[in-house]
Amino acid sequence: MTTPTKWEIAQHWARSLRRDRFAPRLYDLGEPCCFACGYYSEHWDKKTAKASWERAALERAHVVPHSLGGDDGIDNLILLCKPCHQESPDWPDPREMERWIATRAPRMSKEMDGVLAWQQAAVEVPEFLPLVEELAGEGADGSRLIELLQDAARQAGLHWGVGLSQGTRVAILRAAAERATAEVELAR
Numbered sequence: 471m472t473t474p475t476k477w478e479i480a481q482h483w484a485r486s487l488r489r490d491r492f493a494p495r496l497y498d499l500g501e502p503c504c505f506a507c508g509y510y511s512e513h514w515d516k517k518t519a520k521a522s523w524e525r526a527a528l529e530r531a532h533v534v535p536h537s538l539g540g541d542d543g544i545d546n547l548i549l550l551c552k553p554c555h556q557e558s559p560d561w562p563d564p565r566e567m568e569r570w571i572a573t574r575a576p577r578m579s580k581e582m583d584g585v586l587a588w589q590q591a592a593v594e595v596p597e598f599l600p601l602v603e604e605l606a607g608e609g610a611d612g613s614r615l616i617e618l619l620q621d622a623a624r625q626a627g628l629h630w631g632v633g634l635s636q637g638t639r640v641a642i643l644r645a646a647a648e649r650a651t652a653e654v655e656l657a658r
């Protein structure tokens with residue numbers, strides 16, 4: 471018996487009556503994600519759903535491991551991200567995997583982790599958020615704000631969005647906020 475492909479496993483669980491138990495985070499066949507924590511990455515998106523699942527950094531995981539009598543049947547295979555696969559139970563009773571999945575905390579995508587980091591940086595630069603309202607709120611398209619942020623990021627000598635430390639994010643927001651304050655005051 472050949473092992474089912476990742477795409478076959480995703481399709482199987484998407485229509486399985488046991489989906490809530492073993493693939494509760496699988497909402498959309500067009501968006502590959504870890505069945506347990508829901509981790510999804512935008513760069514997994516390919517032209518077709520099949521290609522997206524096959525290329526995604528997800529691992530085939532046995533509900534009941536080989537070594538404990540589990541087979542390679544599609545009902546015994548789920549798709550997990552690497553951290554989930556490493557931490558999931560190796561146990562002969564499939565209910566243990568089911569319980570573990572039910573208690574697994576959702577993990578945000580890399581892209582969303584980035585958003586969270588910027589939000590935390592914004593807490594340290596309280597003058598920034600009111601400026602966002604002013605420059606990107608109703609009636610404004612926000613492009614000036616993005617320009618200011620990009621200019622500030624260039625001062626840091628880094629490519630936009632790549633490998634920023636938290637301290638650098640705070641510095642970028644502060645520099646952009648200073649420029650934006652000046653521009654908003656000029657416009658008044």
Ligand SMILES: [Zn+2]
Nearest residue numbers: 504507551554
């Ligand atoms: Zn996961």
